[in-house]
Amino acid sequence: MKFARWIGIVAATLLAGAVPAGAETILFVGNSFTFGANSPAWKYRPDTVTDLNGEGLGGVPALFKRFADQAGLDYQVSLETAGGRTLNWHWQNRRDRFDRAWDHVVLQEYSTLDPEKPGDPAGLVEGVRRLSALFAARNPKVDLRLMATWSRPDLVFQKPSPWKGKPIETMARDLRRAYDRAATVRPGTRVLPVGEGFNCAMTRGVADANPYDGIAYNQAPLWSYDQYHASVYGYYLEALIVFAEITGRDPRTLGREEASAIELGIGSDMAERLQAVAWEATRPGTRCR
Numbered sequence: 001m002k003f004a005r006w007i008g009i010v011a012a013t014l015l016a017g018a019v020p021a022g023a024e025t026i027l028f029v030g031n032s033f034t035f036g037a038n039s040p041a042w043k044y045r046p047d048t049v050t051d052l053n054g055e056g057l058g059g060v061p062a063l064f065k066r067f068a069d070q071a072g073l074d075y076q077v078s079l080e081t082a083g084g085r086t087l088n089w090h091w092q093n094r095r096d097r098f099d100r101a102w103d104h105v106v107l108q109e110y111s112t113l114d115p116e117k118p119g120d121p122a123g124l125v126e127g128v129r130r131l132s133a134l135f136a137a138r139n140p141k142v143d144l145r146l147m148a149t150w151s152r153p154d155l156v157f158q159k160p161s162p163w164k165g166k167p168i169e170t171m172a173r174d175l176r177r178a179y180d181r182a183a184t185v186r187p188g189t190r191v192l193p194v195g196e197g198f199n200c201a202m203t204r205g206v207a208d209a210n211p212y213d214g215i216a217y218n219q220a221p222l223w224s225y226d227q228y229h230a231s232v233y234g235y236y237l238e239a240l241i242v243f244a245e246i247t248g249r250d251p252r253t254l255g256r257e258e259a260s261a262i263e264l265g266i267g268s269d270m271a272e273r274l275q276a277v278a279w280e281a282t283r284p285g286t287r288c289r
Helices: 002-017 059-070 087-093 122-138 153-158 169-183 194-203 232-247 259-264 268-281
Strands: 024-030 075-081 104-107 143-148 190-193
Touching: 024 059, 059 075, 059 232, 059 259, 087 122, 104 122, 104 232, 122 143, 122 169, 143 169, 143 194, 143 232, 153 169, 169 190, 169 194, 190 194, 190 232, 194 232, 194 268, 232 259, 232 268, 259 268
Parallel strands: 024 075, 024 104, 104 143, 143 190
Antiparallel strands: none
């Protein structure tokens, strides 16, 4: 089994190096919030992306690829992910798998920033410092993005945490401030407002704000059964925001009959509403965060 995994990693590394002429490369480094745990996104179209760990994952990177293809954009998409890990862990244990030139890189930290000190941004800042230096050494013009994640209802409504008892939107706003701080490590680094996109969905009545008291009619459940990871709707919104920010395209142009929504069982009306939320969340000066 270990030999098969090793063969998969070698094959993935070779494939990632074979970039079609004209294609832009993009790498996703993160954990379960990137590979789409607890949802159909987890193993969605793994053959369209390169999993540098040879695990056959699709997740948000595969959704991004599907959107890009429909928009007529050519991206070679790779991912290096591990559940429950921090950016520093990836730098310490996996950097040999992605130490090369990339056009775009998306980095996603652990859901509470520091697993031992929830809310502490120090580890995030250090991880971004290390990884940004690595990627910039390979390509000084690399487009580096930090993916600020969402509030966790389990920590807001039930489990002890710095956010227990506070408005559901607060955790995402705190995470965004931490990512903004980390973005100052390298000039030009930008933050992807995924957590604020979740806030927008709740503010606009597209998604239910408290999954513990049931899901309101005609609203999407953004989280999976553990009220921690995202649901397929949450990962779809995440991927839409990444697509809008990386490509500069209006996600609403994908349309209500967008292919991956159909394949994942997201209704046309909800796909259209989530696309509108992603567009609003990525507008400068939006007030719905």
